[in-house]
Amino acid sequence: MVLVLxxxxxxxxxRAPDLPPKFKSMLVPxxxxxxxxxxxxxxxxxxxxxxxxxxxxxxxxxxxxxxSRYPENKTLxxxxxxxxxCHGHQVIPWGDLDSLAMVQRQLDVDILVTGHTHQFKAYxxxxxxxxxxxxxxxxYSSFTYDxxxxxxxxxxxxxxxxxxxxxxxxxxxxxxKIDFKKTATAPSAH
Amino acid sequence: xxxxxxxxxxxxxxxxxxxxxxxxxxxxxxxxxxxxxDALKYSAQMLSELRTSRxxxxxxxxxxxxxxxxxxxxxxxxxEETRRGCxxxxxxxxxxxxxxxxxxxxxxxxxxxxxxxxxxxxxKDVLKDLVEMCRGxxxxxxxxxxxxxxxQVSRDKLPDIGSEYEGDADTVVDAVEFVLQxxxxxxxxxxRMQHQGPAREKEKREKERSELRDLVGKNLHVLSQIEGxxxxxxxxxxxxxxxxxxxxxxxEIAQYYLMDCIIQVFPDEYHLQTLDVLLGAFPQLQPTVDIxxxxxxxxxxxxNYAASSADVLPEFLQxxxxxxxxxxxxxxxxxxxxxxxxxxITLYSSLLTFTLHVHPDRLDYADQVLGACVKKxxxxxxxxxxxxxxxxxxxxxxxxxxxxDIVTALKLSNYPRVMEYLDxxxxxVMATVIIQSIMKNKTRISTADRVEALFELIKGLIKDLxxxxxxxxxxxxxxxxxxxxxxLIQLLHSDDxxxxxxIICTVRKHILGGGPKxxxxxxxxxxxxxxxxxxxxxGQEENPFGEEESTTPKKIFQVLNQTVExxxxxxxxxxxxxxxxxxxxxxxxxxxxxxxxxxxxQAYILYEEEISDSRAQVTAIHLIIGTLQRMHVFGxxxxxxxxHKATGYSAKLLKKPDQCRxxxxxxxxxxxxxxxxxxxxxxxxxxxxxxxRIANAAQQMxxxxxxxxxxxxxxVEILNKYLYFFEKGNPQITVAAIQSLIELITTExxxxxxxxDPAADAFFASTLRYMEFQKQxxxxxxxxxxxxxx
Numbered sequence: 001m002v003l004v005l006x007x008x009x010x011x012x013x014x015r016a017p018d019l020p021p022k023f024k025s026m027l028v029p030x031x032x033x034x035x036x037x038x039x040x041x042x043x044x045x046x047x048x049x050x051x052x053x054x055x056x057x058x059x060x061x062x063x064x065x066x067x068s069r070y071p072e073n074k075t076l077x078x079x080x081x082x083x084x085x086c087h088g089h090q091v092i093p094w095g096d097l098d099s100l101a102m103v104q105r106q107l108d109v110d111i112l113v114t115g116h117t118h119q120f121k122a123y124x125x126x127x128x129x130x131x132x133x134x135x136x137x138x139x140y141s142s143f144t145y146d147x148x149x150x151x152x153x154x155x156x157x158x159x160x161x162x163x164x165x166x167x168x169x170x171x172x173x174x175x176x177k178i179d180f181k182k183t184a185t186a187p188s189a190h
Numbered sequence: 191x192x193x194x195x196x197x198x199x200x201x202x203x204x205x206x207x208x209x210x211x212x213x214x215x216x217x218x219x220x221x222x223x224x225x226x227x228d229a230l231k232y233s234a235q236m237l238s239e240l241r242t243s244r245x246x247x248x249x250x251x252x253x254x255x256x257x258x259x260x261x262x263x264x265x266x267x268x269x270e271e272t273r274r275g276c277x278x279x280x281x282x283x284x285x286x287x288x289x290x291x292x293x294x295x296x297x298x299x300x301x302x303x304x305x306x307x308x309x310x311x312x313x314k315d316v317l318k319d320l321v322e323m324c325r326g327x328x329x330x331x332x333x334x335x336x337x338x339x340x341x342q343v344s345r346d347k348l349p350d351i352g353s354e355y356e357g358d359a360d361t362v363v364d365a366v367e368f369v370l371q372x373x374x375x376x377x378x379x380x381x382r383m384q385h386q387g388p389a390r391e392k393e394k395r396e397k398e399r400s401e402l403r404d405l406v407g408k409n410l411h412v413l414s415q416i417e418g419x420x421x422x423x424x425x426x427x428x429x430x431x432x433x434x435x436x437x438x439x440x441x442e443i444a445q446y447y448l449m450d451c452i453i454q455v456f457p458d459e460y461h462l463q464t465l466d467v468l469l470g471a472f473p474q475l476q477p478t479v480d481i482x483x484x485x486x487x488x489x490x491x492x493x494n495y496a497a498s499s500a501d502v503l504p505e506f507l508q509x510x511x512x513x514x515x516x517x518x519x520x521x522x523x524x525x526x527x528x529x530x531x532x533x534x535i536t537l538y539s540s541l542l543t544f545t546l547h548v549h550p551d552r553l554d555y556a557d558q559v560l561g562a563c564v565k566k567x568x569x570x571x572x573x574x575x576x577x578x579x580x581x582x583x584x585x586x587x588x589x590x591x592x593x594x595d596i597v598t599a600l601k602l603s604n605y606p607r608v609m610e611y612l613d614x615x616x617x618x619v620m621a622t623v624i625i626q627s628i629m630k631n632k633t634r635i636s637t638a639d640r641v642e643a644l645f646e647l648i649k650g651l652i653k654d655l656x657x658x659x660x661x662x663x664x665x666x667x668x669x670x671x672x673x674x675x676x677x678l679i680q681l682l683h684s685d686d687x688x689x690x691x692x693i694i695c696t697v698r699k700h701i702l703g704g705g706p707k708x709x710x711x712x713x714x715x716x717x718x719x720x721x722x723x724x725x726x727x728x729g730q731e732e733n734p735f736g737e738e739e740s741t742t743p744k745k746i747f748q749v750l751n752q753t754v755e756x757x758x759x760x761x762x763x764x765x766x767x768x769x770x771x772x773x774x775x776x777x778x779x780x781x782x783x784x785x786x787x788x789x790x791x792q793a794y795i796l797y798e799e800e801i802s803d804s805r806a807q808v809t810a811i812h813l814i815i816g817t818l819q820r821m822h823v824f825g826x827x828x829x830x831x832x833x834h835k836a837t838g839y840s841a842k843l844l845k846k847p848d849q850c851r852x853x854x855x856x857x858x859x860x861x862x863x864x865x866x867x868x869x870x871x872x873x874x875x876x877x878x879x880x881x882x883r884i885a886n887a888a889q890q891m892x893x894x895x896x897x898x899x900x901x902x903x904x905x906v907e908i909l910n911k912y913l914y915f916f917e918k919g920n921p922q923i924t925v926a927a928i929q930s931l932i933e934l935i936t937t938e939x940x941x942x943x944x945x946x947d948p949a950a951d952a953f954f955a956s957t958l959r960y961m962e963f964q965k966q967x968x969x970x971x972x973x974x975x976x977x978x979x980x
Contacts (some may be wrong), residue, residue: 127959140721
């Protein structure tokens with residue numbers, strides 16, 4: 001059982017002062033093995049905070065990020081799964097699932113984690129899964145009027161990944177879960 | 191010389207201990223054989239070692255302790271003797287035959303202890319006798335230890351209330367009298383030490399005095415333990431007598447120590463009830479006494495007392511503690527015009543803490559204290575003293591901690607005035623403290639007036655205070671500061687749109703004075719706060735009968751335009767461009783076409799004139815295309831102009847792959863799903879074909895420059911786009927076109943000059959798989975894909 005935190009679009013301090021306290025108390029160091037961050041943190045303090053939660057931190061660049069050295073996209077392998085990260089402002093039209101599927105094919109990954117829209121999404125298509133953890137602070141987004149703070153925790157176990165989404169709605173943390181199964185272990189066959 | 195002295199002292203101490211032990215040995219022998227005469231003889235000899243003048247107090251104490259232990263055994267013997275029939279009165283008489291006075295008195299006290307225990311005489315008589323006899327020793331060190339011995343052995347034999355030694359004749363009054371007298375004599379001896387010996391040894395003497403002070407203070411401890419002393423007796427007898435001695439001895443060291451001792455040793459309720467008397471003593475002390483420390487400690491104790499339980503608070507009010515303390519401090523400060531500023535602030539700081547604990551609801555008291563501080567600070571330059579500024583930060587932090595709410599602290603009119611006197615460094619420190627307090631307590635600042643007051647307070651962070659050059663601020667520190675200001679801006683909010691707009695304008699006014707280094711930090715949060723307000727207003731109906739002055743999205747956009755413009759001048763063009771595009775999207779949602787167009791124009795100008803870095807251009811183009819793609823507010827003409835420009839920029843990016851990608855991204859500008867009038871299949875195809883041409887050119891360049899063709903990735907990407915529009919039903923995308931593209935790619939991949947690129951291969955493979963998958967889907971999609979051969 002490998003826990004992967006997918007989180008992003010905090011936009012601190014441009015659009016939000018801090019992570020919601022209820023989220024902060026849930027995210028404790030030592031429980032998570034990897035952190036995947038879609039970008040738009042935006043400042044070093046947030047980067048350092050994530051590092052304290054888990055040293056294995058993967059970040060891609062959002063357009064407001066202070067550190068311009070983050071890569072445009074990144075791939076990594078965790079267990080049986082290949083994961084790809086991309087902030088998403090580069091993928092036009094924004095939030096368009098078909099265009100994101102193309103990126104997924106291009107990066108050749110099973111799970112694509114992307115952001116920018118601040119809207120939680122978990123979408124399965126023939127090539128794999130696209131996950132958008134939303135904005136962890138519920139920051140303003142031109143894309144949608146309804147932004148609840150959210151993040152995603154993936155539990156990768158063999159060929160199965162369980163996606164837990166945590167949303168802060170009206171002051172309460174609500175959890176939902178979605179199951180995905182990979183059909184084979186060979187890298188390019190399905 | 192000094193080293194020799196120490197060595198000598200060690201020698202003398204060793205000699206003294208040896209002598210003591212030897213005589214003790216003989217004394218024990220005598221005790222064992224019940225030989226009283228010999229016991230007395232050897233004990234007197236043993237005690238003679240204490241007659242030495244050669245030892246410092248520290249060493250004398252070691253000798254004394256050994257003698258003390260031996261005397262305990264002797265006391266037990268005396269008790270046995272009286273049981274065996276020896277008369278205690280006779281014994282009392284007998285020991286006075288000892289040759290030298292010091293051993294004589296030690297023995298007398300020892301017998302006296304047994305005497306009192308025997309109850310053959312009233313305790314008070316024996317005690318009185320002893321305390322007066324001890325006057326025979328006027329040498330300070332010897333006298334202090336002797337009287338200390340007396341205090342120790344008499345401790346449990348005082349005729350206190352409820353003690354077995356209480357009688358008709360013996361009362362607690364006598365106990366008190368005894369202790370007070372011993373205390374007085376001991377203090378006199380202690381003070382006398384100051385004036386003994388040559389002037390050059392003053393420091394040494396003062397150190398020795400300090401070693402002995404607990405002996406004197408012990409008496410006050412004893413007094414505090416006497417059960418029979420109630421408030422009245424404390425007020426009438428104990429305190430006045432003690433204070434009398436303290437004031438009259440006119441000795442700085444004694445006064446400081448004893449005042450502090452009184453405060454620490456006696457209960458807080460007593461202090462409250464005798465506040466007048468206690469405070470009245472301060473002006474009578476020697477001018478060199480560190481009164482401020484003692485006063486501060488007194489206030490600290492009382493603050494803690496107040497904090498311990500709410501029941502005691504009425505007492506404070508009843509004795510008017512605040513005004514008494516306030517006056518006392520005022521008098522002290524007046525009496526010492528040269529008191530360093532640190533002292534003044536420490537005093538007021540303690541008083542403020544006291545006020546906050548005892549009278550938390552009396553903001554006027556707190557304000558008064560701050561006002562007194564301001565008065566004292568006024569006329570002086572800005573503070574240079576580091577310790578003093580630290581104290582002021584402590585002073586100003588106290589209300590923040592207590593009220594947990596900057597809003598309440600803002601009501602203290604003198605609060606900002608105190609801050610005026612801080613140098614800019616400390617001002618920033620204080621400002622940071624304030625912001626942290628707000629963030630920790632999640633205080634909502636919800637009116638423009640409060641925002642104004644707050645920004646006045648933290649102006650050290652908002653702009654450069656000094657005109658003169660100051661030292662380079664550390665980069666990281668500066669960033670942290672400004673980021674905390676940015677976070678603060680997020681917390682300024684009112685639900686009433688009119689008020690919120692006022693808040694935005696107030697913040698804007700302040701941050702625009704911040705200079706080019708600060709704007710990139712402070713403008714973005716303000717912009718997003720404003721956009722949130724626009725959204726809020728959208729939800730409300732436009733009131734056609736509304737006042738001219740009421741806030742509308744249009745007004746906010748005007749403010750936004752001017753605000754973001756300031757960034758272009760800094761320069762921070764990328765940030766400005768991003769923000770203009772955000773505003774454009776918001777204007778789009780409000781159906782304000784000219785406003786949105788204006789924002790786009792600003793963004794485009796920035797792109798053309800200010801953004802020259804290739805990477806920055808790529809990001810900017812993506813944002814422009816992405817935003818434009820979502821605009822539904824533009825009429826055909828406007829849209830065409832903007833689209834045309836965007837495609838133009840895309841084709842002129844520096845690197846061919848970037849060009850290619852930007853151009854095919856532009857294809858989406860001509861086909862928007864939810865806008866039926868934006869589905870121009872031909873223009874889409876034109877874009878894709880253009881992208882293909884660029885990809886081809888890239889291949890040729892690569893061939894020419896490197897001798898091998900570049901990777902086919904771009905072609906595969908374009909193929910994916912073909913499929914995208916094919917599925918959307920663009921009639922211009924034919925099966926034939928797709929087919930030939932597939933063949934092109936396949937050929938390229940197998941050609942001799944092709945570069946090995948497993949990623950591109952995998953991409954192509956998964957694209958083909960996708961097409962196969964779509965075929966298998968059946969239905970309309972399956973039919974579409976059917977004719978394509980993969």
